[in-house]
Amino acid sequence: MTDEPGRAPAISRASAGAVGAAALFGGLSGYVVLLVATHTLTKAATAEFLAFWSLLFWVMGALNGLQNESTRAVAARAASVGDVTRGARAVPTSLAVGGVLCAVLAVSSPLWGAHVLGDGWRLLVVMVALAGVAFAGHSALCGALAGRGDWTAYTATVSGEAAARIGVVAVAAVVGAGVVGLEAAAAAAAAAWLLLAAVSRRVRSGTTERADVDAPTFLRHVRATLIASIASSAILVGFPVLLRATSTDVEYEAAAPFVVAISVTRAPLIFPLIAYQGVAIRHFLGRRAEGLRALWPGVRLILLCGAVGAALAALVGPWAMQVMFGAEYDVSSGVLAGLTVAAAALALLVLTGAATLALGSHRAFATGWVLASLVTLAILLTPLPLEQRSILSLVLGPLVGVVIHVRTIAGAPSDDG
Numbered sequence: 001m002t003d004e005p006g007r008a009p010a011i012s013r014a015s016a017g018a019v020g021a022a023a024l025f026g027g028l029s030g031y032v033v034l035l036v037a038t039h040t041l042t043k044a045a046t047a048e049f050l051a052f053w054s055l056l057f058w059v060m061g062a063l064n065g066l067q068n069e070s071t072r073a074v075a076a077r078a079a080s081v082g083d084v085t086r087g088a089r090a091v092p093t094s095l096a097v098g099g100v101l102c103a104v105l106a107v108s109s110p111l112w113g114a115h116v117l118g119d120g121w122r123l124l125v126v127m128v129a130l131a132g133v134a135f136a137g138h139s140a141l142c143g144a145l146a147g148r149g150d151w152t153a154y155t156a157t158v159s160g161e162a163a164a165r166i167g168v169v170a171v172a173a174v175v176g177a178g179v180v181g182l183e184a185a186a187a188a189a190a191a192a193w194l195l196l197a198a199v200s201r202r203v204r205s206g207t208t209e210r211a212d213v214d215a216p217t218f219l220r221h222v223r224a225t226l227i228a229s230i231a232s233s234a235i236l237v238g239f240p241v242l243l244r245a246t247s248t249d250v251e252y253e254a255a256a257p258f259v260v261a262i263s264v265t266r267a268p269l270i271f272p273l274i275a276y277q278g279v280a281i282r283h284f285l286g287r288r289a290e291g292l293r294a295l296w297p298g299v300r301l302i303l304l305c306g307a308v309g310a311a312l313a314a315l316v317g318p319w320a321m322q323v324m325f326g327a328e329y330d331v332s333s334g335v336l337a338g339l340t341v342a343a344a345a346l347a348l349l350v351l352t353g354a355a356t357l358a359l360g361s362h363r364a365f366a367t368g369w370v371l372a373s374l375v376t377l378a379i380l381l382t383p384l385p386l387e388q389r390s391i392l393s394l395v396l397g398p399l400v401g402v403v404i405h406v407r408t409i410a411g412a413p414s415d416d417g
Helices: 013-040 043-078 090-111 112-119 122-146 149-173 178-199 201-208 215-236 239-245 250-251 255-274 277-285 289-292 296-325 331-356 362-380 386-410
Strands: none
Touching: 013 043, 013 149, 013 178, 013 255, 013 296, 043 090, 043 112, 043 122, 043 178, 043 215, 043 239, 043 255, 043 277, 043 386, 090 112, 090 201, 090 215, 090 250, 112 122, 112 239, 112 386, 122 149, 122 178, 122 201, 122 250, 122 277, 149 178, 149 201, 149 255, 178 201, 201 239, 215 239, 215 362, 215 386, 239 255, 239 362, 255 296, 255 331, 255 386, 277 289, 277 331, 289 296, 289 386, 331 362, 331 386, 362 386
């Protein structure tokens, strides 16, 4: 198949399958870590680990905005869209951004560290900050590799990070390192890309890829995607932090089964879709004129998966939770079905966000995610029982963002920077 001039080349079926396998492996790595934590820690220690895990992935998820913009910018440069003569280097520029953001995180930690992370929060903040800087490089590298269509190196980088996480967490568990050891192991995996770049010339070459715009413009675009990513991560992976901040300590510690259930129900939809964001952005980048028609196949698939997943969660979810995590992790079928519907709503927001970003509508992309997170937080602050307010917030918040993105996609393509 011949691609149109100025259009990002379509991904082959083989490459799409490889990206899918890497995404599945990434999702499974999260399950493995949760299994290790729940089977080696007490229920209270597991709740503590989940707060750290959530904060870690909130920071890494926020920095995932670097991948989104790197994908768009490198793909646009490859398609000769825009001024490519003085393009910013995606990975070094992103590392600098990650360093600044993680420094702000560390400096602000006395305001929130003890409440979110408990005793020993200073060490945990250092772990998160160092992991965040490392992940900024991982995120930009994945974006650069996706942007140039090097799916082999992309899948190796994504899979390598997931494999490193499983490996170091397993070692920490075997040697009995305790909750702090598991937390350190989970954070260390963010630097796996450095090892891959050292041994693979193909992966290493991704660190030299340039954007389609100069550094100031790239940073301006990154600012919008990071705002969106901070907001998206609050819902996607930082939700337990929000839940802890809006609940009493006793209420949160008792909610460990529910917090685990959130991760279990969303991983099958969310983790693959996040890994596929690079593919989705390239897909929509070449089909901007199609508007909502380009979006519909993905929407239809998410709705189908959400409906089937909710039915399965209701039928076998409670049994599966207790088989995987133990008798203490008893969650009702209605709650598991509701959380699966919430995962589908989040998946729709991720998909519409990718399409909006491909249009160059950075402001609308950020607005959709920010409003979604604000609605989510507002519902969490209501006096409803923990499970009810959590499910409502995770359904209604993302749907508000979907509406913003769909309205943008339905209109004429624009670059509002």
